Amino acid sequence: MEENGYPFVEDNEISSDLLKAVCDSDGKRKKIIVCFISISGLAQNKETAIDKLKEVLGIFKENSGSVAMIYHFDPAINEFLGGYDRRLYKLYRNLIERMKKEDFFIPDESLENDFLVRLCDGFYGDCGNLMYKFTLAGKPVMCINYEILDNERVYFEDLDFSKDLTEVEDYDREKNPDESYDVLIVITSADYDRVKRNYKRLADCIPGRNVIFIGSEEVGRKVADDNISDRFKFIDENDLLPYKDVESVMKDILHIDEIPRGMVGWYYQQFLKMTYALNCKDEYYMVWDGDTIPCRNFKMFDESGTPFFDLKQEFCENYFITLERLFPGLRKCIDRSFISEHMLIKTEYMKEMMETIMINPNLMGSTYYERVLRTIDTDKLKASSFSEFETYGTYVSIRHMGSYNFRNWHSFRYCGNFFDPDTITDVDYEWLGRDFEAVSFEKRATRTEESMSIFQNPKYREKLSARQIVEAIQEESEGYKEVW
Numbered sequence: 001m002e003e004n005g006y007p008f009v010e011d012n013e014i015s016s017d018l019l020k021a022v023c024d025s026d027g028k029r030k031k032i033i034v035c036f037i038s039i040s041g042l043a044q045n046k047e048t049a050i051d052k053l054k055e056v057l058g059i060f061k062e063n064s065g066s067v068a069m070i071y072h073f074d075p076a077i078n079e080f081l082g083g084y085d086r087r088l089y090k091l092y093r094n095l096i097e098r099m100k101k102e103d104f105f106i107p108d109e110s111l112e113n114d115f116l117v118r119l120c121d122g123f124y125g126d127c128g129n130l131m132y133k134f135t136l137a138g139k140p141v142m143c144i145n146y147e148i149l150d151n152e153r154v155y156f157e158d159l160d161f162s163k164d165l166t167e168v169e170d171y172d173r174e175k176n177p178d179e180s181y182d183v184l185i186v187i188t189s190a191d192y193d194r195v196k197r198n199y200k201r202l203a204d205c206i207p208g209r210n211v212i213f214i215g216s217e218e219v220g221r222k223v224a225d226d227n228i229s230d231r232f233k234f235i236d237e238n239d240l241l242p243y244k245d246v247e248s249v250m251k252d253i254l255h256i257d258e259i260p261r262g263m264v265g266w267y268y269q270q271f272l273k274m275t276y277a278l279n280c281k282d283e284y285y286m287v288w289d290g291d292t293i294p295c296r297n298f299k300m301f302d303e304s305g306t307p308f309f310d311l312k313q314e315f316c317e318n319y320f321i322t323l324e325r326l327f328p329g330l331r332k333c334i335d336r337s338f339i340s341e342h343m344l345i346k347t348e349y350m351k352e353m354m355e356t357i358m359i360n361p362n363l364m365g366s367t368y369y370e371r372v373l374r375t376i377d378t379d380k381l382k383a384s385s386f387s388e389f390e391t392y393g394t395y396v397s398i399r400h401m402g403s404y405n406f407r408n409w410h411s412f413r414y415c416g417n418f419f420d421p422d423t424i425t426d427v428d429y430e431w432l433g434r435d436f437e438a439v440s441f442e443k444r445a446t447r448t449e450e451s452m453s454i455f456q457n458p459k460y461r462e463k464l465s466a467r468q469i470v471e472a473i474q475e476e477s478e479g480y481k482e483v484w
Contacts, residue, residue, distance in 0.1 A: 009119040021106045022068040022119075030068040034108075034116050034134075035060070036125035037144070039076040042092060043085065045146040050091045052146045056124070057099055058155025064104035071099070072116060072130065073109045080230075086179065086209050177301040178207040181282050181344070185211065186237070186269045187290035189218040195421050195441050196226060198293045201429065203229035205294040208286055214240065214272055241275045241369075243268055249370045253378060263382060270388040271369045277350035287388075289341040292411065292440045293421075295433030300344045302405055307344050309393055310409035311336040313483040318376075318385040323394060325375045326357055330398055338393030340409040341440060345392060349403075353395050411438040412470065413480065416445025418455045428455075435467035 011019055022032050035056065042049045060069040082089040099105040108116075117133045122140035125131065134141050183206055192215070203211060212233045213223050220234040237243065246268045251259055273287045284307065286300065301307050314337035324331055354368040365371035376385045396403060412432065419428060421441040432439055454460065455469060464472075467484065474481045 009115070014119070018106070022070075024065065030066055031122070032068045032070065032120045033060075033122050033124055034070045034072050034120045034130070036072045036074065036123070036128065036130050037077075038074050038126035038128055039081055041126040041144065041146070042077065042081060042088060046085070046088055047091065048146050048149070050088075050095060051149060052144065053092075054095060054155055055150060055153070056144070057095075057102075057105070058153070061102060061104045061155075068106060069104060070106045070108050070111075070116070070120065071096075072111070072125075073107070074128075075109075177284075177305050177307075178299050179209055181208050181284040181286055182210045182212050182233075182280075183208040183286045183288050184214055184273060184276055185288050185290045186214045186272050187219060188265075189216060189222065191290050191443060192219055192222055194443065195291050195293070196222075196228070197422055198424070198441075199226075199228050199232075201426075202293055203231050205297050206288065207298065207300055211288075213290075214276075237268075237272055240272055240279070241268075245367075246271060246369060246373075249365070249373050250381065253373060253381060266384055267369070267373065267386060270386065271372075273345075274350060274354060274368070274388055274392075277345065277347045277354070280347045282347065284344055284346055286342060286344045289440065291416075291442055292341040292438050293429075294438045295429050295436055298437055306405050307346070307403075308407045309338060309344075309397070309404040310340040310342065310407050311338065312340045312409055312411070313337060314339050314480065316384065316387065316390075318380055318383060319387040319390045320394075321380075322372070322376055322386050323391050326360065326363070326372065326391070327395060328360075328362075330394060332390075333394055333397050334406070336406075336408075338389045339387060340389075341411055341413075341438065343389050343392065346396070346403070349396050349400060350392060352399075353392060356395075408484075410436050410482070410484065411440065412436045412466070412482065413440050413442070414445065415439035416441035417447055418451050420447060420452070431461060432466050435465055435470075 014022075023029050037049070037053060045052070057069075060067065077089070077092065081092065096107075100107055111119075113130050113133050116130065117137050117139070120134075120139070122142070123131050123134035124142045125144050127143060131141055131143070192213070209231075210233045211229070211231050212235055213219055214235045214237050217236060220236060223232055223234045243264070247259060247264045250264055250267070251257065276285060311334070320332050357363065357368045357371050360371070363371040364374045372386055373381065415432070419439070419441075429439075454473070455466070460469060467482075470482055
């Protein structure tokens, strides 16, 4: 028996559960409609797509006496949507799991397209191969229009997405907290260009959810045009904190009309990382230096779900002079440094720290960043006299003792003196990764053929580790040193 050129599906071809679902109480088949929602439909329309799908499912439920709906899953949603937009994926997953409890909802993850075309009387949903097959079969097809919503009708009143989302996020955070936060990279256009060849490795190795570049409009265009990873997003720096606002404060303090961008930039990039907390909806976010590339995968939480403060060796007295003025009674509390090219920040604690700055009656200024800048002696403002890493790390370690675990972090700060970011290879990273979690390519790095040959010499690599070579070089140098 054929229908529109396709063999009709006989009862004996259908599982007993499916046959029961598509028939009414008299055993007569209902009109069977297949519904298909694609990953592109969700990704492009986001929460509007969830609202539309909720409405569609509600209509099918109202007509379930005469119509059977088969929901045909797009496998790409479970495979890829979580990496693209984790919040959207959670909303979608919550809705589908809720619908599986409904009698009218017939989930399908295994039926082949040709079988569905034979079985069903029509198609509803997103464009794709399945819709095309229904068209060829001459069966009714209706494309979903996400822009048309009946806002006056409420379907599934028991669905509280905000509650469901919180519960799922708590579960996911417990299960894998390193998937519950975003990573911020505040960067200039020139620095992005200098290191971007290595950003595929950053996308593959860095924990977290999205990697959000914060910078000028030019940076945003480059992130979009290069399309290195689906994880990469962009926020315009001026949407977080206008550069001119910080610049004007510094001009007023210094009593000058012009000020080098580099001088303002040192403080501005730190304030951007702090200000993000005011917009962050996650429990944590991580900041990461754009000139630093991970050598291997790592985690920012221990087995119990406690976050890490990663520590290195560095000390700048001016940072702690400023800190003690901002928070009387607080001073350097560990023998190491919180400056390690990255930091996992608890949103609540960062906001609390900024609020504490604002209620200090001895500080001047209408914003937290103005108060920070006016705390610094004028003659030291031109120097690097504030560190968001040392300030946050010290504040939290004293005011919220035990909320983080301390961990020694080994990164090669001066890697750019010995490796070119345009020519470094995966083999180099694998070798360096035996001793270092990450390496940095600072813009002030000075490479020579002689310096590069030290690490490139296969005879050296055969007998020495990267750590041993670094330690030997440091014996003959002054200044900052990597310490194990």
